[in-house]
Amino acid sequence: MKLLTANRLNDGRVIYLGEADTAVEAIDAARILDADAAEAALVLAQSRPAVFVNPYLIEVEGRAPSGRDRLKESIRSVGPSVGHSLAFVARNETA
Amino acid sequence: MYRYDEFDAALVRERIAEFSDQVDRRSKGELTEDQFKPLRLMNGVYLQLHAYMARIAVPYGVMNSRQMRQLAHVARTYDKGYGHFTTRTNIQFNWPALQDLPAILSDLAEVEMHAIQTSGNCIRNVTTDVFAGVAADEIEDPRPWCEIIRQWSTIHPEFSFLPRKFKIAIVGAPKDRAAIRTHDVGLQIVRGEDGQTAFRVFVGGGQGRLPHIAQEIASAVPGQSLLAYLTAILRAYNLLGRRDNIHKARIKILVAALGIDAFREEVERQYAILRQEDLRIPDEELARIQAYFTPPPFEALPIISPAYDAARRLNPEFARFTRSNLREHKQAGYGAIIVSLKPIDGVPGDVTADQMEVVADLAARFSFDEVRASYEQNLVLPHVRLEDAHAVWSRLREAGLATANADLATDIIACPGLDYCSLANARSIPVAQALSRQLADADLQEKLGPVRINISGCINACGHHHVGHIGVLGVDRKGEEYYQITVGGSPDEQAALGEIVGRSLPANEVAPAIARALDRYLEVRTDGELFIDTVRRLGADPFHTAIYEPIDAVA
DSSP states (O other): OEEEEEEETTTOOEEEEBGGGOEESOGGGBOOBOHHHHHHHHHHHHTOTTTEEEEEEEEEETTEEOSTTHHHHHHHHHOOSSSHHHHHHHHHHHO | OOOOOHHHHHHHHHHHHHHHHHHHHHHTTSSOHHHHHHHHHTTTEEEOSSSEEEEEOOGGGEEEHHHHHHHHHHHHHHSSSEEEEOTTSOEEESOOOGGGHHHHHHHHHTTTOOOTTSSSSSBOOOEEOTTTTTOTTOSSOSHHHHHHHHHHHTTOGGGSSOSSOBOEEEESSSSOSSOGGGSSEEEEEEEOTTSSEEEEEEEOOBOTTSOBOOEEEEEEEEGGGHHHHHHHHHHHHHHHSOOSOGGGOSHHHHHHHHOHHHHHHHHHHHHHHSOHHHHOOOHHHHHHHHHTTOOOOOOOOOSOOHHHHHHHHHOHHHHHHHHHHEEEOSSTTEEEEEEOSOOTTSOTTEEEHHHHHHHHHHHHHHSTTEEEEOTTSOEEEEEEEGGGHHHHHHHHHHTTOOOSOTTSTTOOEEOOGGGTOTTOSSOSHHHHHHHHHHTOOHHHHHHHOSOOEEEESSTTOTTOGGGSSEEEEEEEETTEEEEEEEEOOBOSTTOBOOEEOSSOEEHHHHHHHHHHHHHHHHHHOOTTOOHHHHHHHHOSHHHHHHHHHHHHHHO
16 A cells, blocks of 8 residues: 655645645555555645645555655654754653 | 955845745745756755755854854754754754745845855865864965855856766865865865965865765966866866766766876866966955954963863863863964764764854854864864863863764764655664764773764765775665675875775664774774774774674674
8 A cells, every 4th residue: 555745845844645635744644545546646746736845655554654665754754763853852742 | 264245245145035036936836846946956955854954054164153153043943953064064954944944044144154055066165174274284274265266166157057066175284184085176285386375186086876086186286376277177077077977977987987197188278278367366365365364363372271281180071071172273372172063872963052052152252253163073163272171171061062082983974864864775873873872981982092983874975984984884775774884994195995894784783893893903903003004004804804703603
């Protein structure tokens, strides 16, 4: 199965195509796509360049990235695995 | 340091206005991503894994406290409260929103900073010796020449669309502290036969997929003719460099394909037909630029500072810091302090907004308002009175900036890797952190002496792994992160590419493997022999054995 992902135009953040063709930030809210739906989703995202920048499809098992790019897509889905961005997220969640 | 004149200020303001319009049109959907990409890249804006990334130029690594404070302001206002210093002595912000970019550039313009030519196939930020104007072995301060090249190359109409990016580095001393032979063009200041300033010129260096050490093309180009000679090199490259294959488009490939002698002939042919009078640097203009870099008003101090010596005697931790992070200054009674951006378990090159402000305060109070960024991803306070060194250290220590590891094993150079970069194959930062933890013992690091470890998350080699004494390259093996280790690389006047030690290792085996290689060095070195000299003497074999024997024994 597949998900559609892209970067969001206004802030570059990672987004996925969710239910009702919305853009969602959480991979858990992404719509799981079979082969036919995936191609249609790609066409749809390409037709909405004000939201989806460089849309493409990723392979998933459930909603976990699989296939060759699984590590990259896992990091994209949760953010950097280390560093100050992580501390920033933790601090803001605590606050 | 250099201050903008009305032309610099106008140019930067005009560029911001132009880019603001482009951002606005992109936001409204009037420009596609394909149309916008080359425009944003001209202004240092990338689209990385998680967000846009803005790369800000720090010309030849020199900043004042006001600029550093403004970088802190940008980090805090538009980003996540930190920035990342790169091996090109620039600073990157990892999280800016598209519509904030004009405001960021406008705020930076207030302190004479910009992002022009921090990306794209043009002449990038010129780098130099972080100890320019400090080091006693210097023939001449290279910074005025950096500034001249900066002005000449900024929005140069002929060289804004080269086959690929183009990097220049300059040193003013025989000791190469700017890795000039890993650059497209490396310049070393020498004395010409007439006793005047001249440049030994190296060309065709570079890392990446096909690494090359630059070769000497000229032994003494007169200073006055430097821009003409650079123009001839760029013109030859622009005309003959490949544009059909991005992996073969750098000048290193052209120089290697033609051979240095044929390339030199081509450059000399171009040089002969240049309008020399347009490119000759007038004496009065050189003097005007040099005046910006006159030494600060140093006090006449004795070579020895009793207060400094006493502090070293009384405080072993401070003494250790001075041994590793304080460098001699040509001015008696002063030293240059390396501010480590490599805390144990930290992210190499990262600095928080709070830390930037601490460094800005220290620069203003103790270092004639000057701070430098080094290509090793540290900061330097270049002109500190020895008697102030303890006070500076104390404040740095409070701020987590006083790790005593400059040029030691945990002073690791690393690219952002797959945690941020869309080109990376593997993560760099976690490997750097694991190594940092493994080698954290300060006594061990001092015993090991200078060892440079470089980590790149892909073959583009932003972490300069090819020229690390120990290099680590992340590779993708069927979706898994593996790391290839090299030894014997060197970025200095004995520049060399590292030799691959053996098969690549999974991430968790890298730090223990390198620790074993360093243990082996301690066993086989002769008295006073540096790690790199041991590798040069013995080759990679002893390190191969140290790294792989325990792994193979288990397998």
